[in-house]
Amino acid sequence: DAEITQSPRHKITETGRQVTLACHQTWNHNNMFWYRQDLGHGLRLIHYSYGVQDTNKGEVSDGYSVSRSNTEDLPLTLESAASSQTSVYFCASQIGPAGEQYFGPGTRLTVT
């Protein structure tokens, strides 16, 4: 079955370190998204991509970057981790502009 996976599921890192969260989908979807989920804020969009070599900033993109070198993967990089980036991160993919998004299981990141 097609799916979307995230790794690692849990990560503890120190302030200032670079961290990369992986997202891999096997649906061959063009659209992929990264969100963070924080208590009281719901889900907020960090970055998104509509295809290979395409990336766009979301509403909370400062301190994050993504790259899209193939259809299946959209890794999220925290350039220099900060305590404010402690959160649960979700990746999602979408077949097209009117379709639903399919979510991965999430990565819980703690920055100490």
Add this chain to the structure above:
Amino acid sequence: AQSVTQLDSQVPVFEEAPVELRCNYSSSVSVYLFWYVQYPNQGLQLLLKYLSGSTLVKGINGFEAEFNKSQTSFHLRKPSVHISDTAEYFCAFNAGGTSYGKLTFGQGTILTVHP
């Protein structure tokens, strides 16, 4: 500005009682509407969606929602809840061509079903 408001942050109900989770949206264009459910320590799972056609949409696990364009609402209902329905529920919309797939989420409603 486009936004989604879930009118209740928490809804406690007893098992087998009916429930309604309220969602209002604000958009100047036609939208696609979704309800997602999130169980503890899991990702979001699609419950149901409204793209076009009949305004009453049926989803998984016995849930349904009604799209009301005049009231810009998309309330989620279930006639009889189970303990297993305890979860957080998110309403979201996609503003079609102007957003090209991006979803705007509400803040979430925590549904707690008591025995």
